[in-house]
Amino acid sequence: VSTGQAIRRAVVAAALVSLAWIILDWAVLTATGPLAEPSACKNETGACWPFLAAKVRLILFGRYPFAEQWRPAIAVVIAGGLIIWSMKEILRIRTSGIRGRALLSGWVIGLAVCGLLMAGGVFGLRPVPSETWDGLPLTIMLATLSSFGAFWLALVLALARRAKMPVVSALSSAYIEFIRGVPLVGFLFMVFVLLPLLLPPGWSVNSPLRALAVLTLFLAAYMAEAIRGALQLVPRGQYEAAGVVRLGYWKTMTVIVLPQALSKALPSLANIFIAAIKDTTVVFTVGMFDLLGAAESAIGDPAWGGRFFEIYAFVLVIYLIMCAGVSFYSRALERAVSTAP
């Protein structure tokens, strides 16, 4: 270690330690504990955790009826379990293969249970309209379902773009380039503003579904490019070999080409899933209450003296856990895909 390096290290370490000290001081030392009386915050300079404690259910579940919020809580746990299970299953793609049928039935049953829990109306559960499915459940639902839907659309788009049919490939290219050329916010506004004009009078789509459609259509273009990139990596010989044994187009694709291409595309698809989690926040700009939207509605409450740091810290940690988790997973996936035979 040279002198310059040592000095640099000392400076950076000092900066880091003081930053850590400021955070510790704010969050713990001068903070008001979450169980304290709200009035106790007035005297302290640090974090006011009673503020977060009072708002935490608003942030997590938004306008979902307060007494029924155990239902979205269970739904979030089920969805989280399904996602983690699927991620584990996908890691086995190059070793023992994905148990597709088990996975599919798990998702169908799990989603049905989640849907029943959220919507109610059966088994004596109070019916809750889907417009009030806010907060974390909305974020997870939008991110997961849009990624799932976008994957299949992307598969079609990628194959269409590479097809030897000029009309089909031109249409697919035009769609992909259009979506990649406009910002998500612009596309979201486009759909929310123009949809009533495009549909016959009397038809309407509620906002969660509209947002889901927007995210699906948007992510599909990016996933299609990831899949197309992976398709280009499949050697020509594979196609030629399939041609020699007289496999048709669909057989060639589903049995020979796609399994190889998709396993190569998986790490970038995982990265697009991270982007999907982060991108769901834009629905806040059309007045929906996803995790960020619900948090924004809790911020700056004059009754709490316009505090906001506590809320942002909480939401930041939730997004960090979700995205860093998938990011860590995507690196594991990269290893699993590249090392196995």
Next chain:
Amino acid sequence: MRLDKTACRQIAIQGLVIAAVAAATLWVGGNVAANLGRAGIEFNFRFLSLPATFELGESFLSFRSGESIGRAFLAGLSNTIVVSALSIVFATVLGVLIGVARLSTDKFLTCLAFGYVEGIRSTSLLLQLLFWHTLFTHALPAPRQAGRVLDCAVFSNRGIFLPFLTPWGWSLVAGGATVLFVTVGGVWRYAPGRQRMPGLALSVGLVPVLAIAIGLASHDPAVLCPRLQGFNIAGGTNVSTEFAALLLALSLYASSYISEVVRSSIAAVPRSQVEAGRALGLRSGPILWLVVMPQALKTMIPPMTNQYLNVMKSSSLAVAIGYPDVVRVSMITISQTGRAIECMMIITLVYLSISLLIALAMNIYNRRRLQRSSD
């Protein structure tokens, strides 16, 4: 010509696709026509010349209520372009530094840079944007109690006021830049190799000092400090909290992605290049900037273009904090005139053409660089 089975099938499929697209277009077009007819709206762009009845708050191309809506769109476009361009510059500088730090031999520095990149990338840009905006508007004091630095920079929730050049100051800067350009060019062109470096250092060091000395000696002030006048602040330049939040959020967010581009491009340069540089007795700084970086540029340019496009598109998140970019202008226009289709077409056109322009510029740069390296 005989058609085989595959060709027949391909033609049939394409025919079906065309028919489906045409049917969908007709159906949607019919709906649009019926809906517009019922609302009594015609499709045309004449509304752009009507006077606007709204203010934009701030814009780099001046705009006031009463000027045409088309001008409002241009003002919004100027806001989009300025904030994107500045963010791209800051993000590139920061991203290159962090990308280089990620590959440093100093483990400590590497970990720090890694933490920064992961932390920034794991939260959404919109969240960061709202955080900075809330921080600037809530945590900064009102103009009356504004925080000051050297009594010349004022930080308040009405904006950040910084000292700024007067016309006299601008002429000094322009003059200094011209002199600098001429001397640097002259030294580079005519000085013999050994005197180049000292000559360059002398002119780069001396010209700004001279310019500052003239500025200090003259009676007219070259730089004005912002001053409190009545309830507001005059003089100097004003950076709105929205602009500052957007610039900060975009620059930090993009820098984390750009640093990854830089890191992977540098890692792709063969290790033997570094070893060759070392064998010639170069130190690590010149090896990085003169040997490795020029080669890394080749792989860096396409992904970098993508990042620049992302910055430009992400700047539309400005609507969430009320910065009047082109998307916000069109949202205001839609709410006032009901011209949804026209406004959406304008947005699409604006972003698609800026995307194409950036892609084109990067392509030209790439081709020039390739030509130069093959000479």
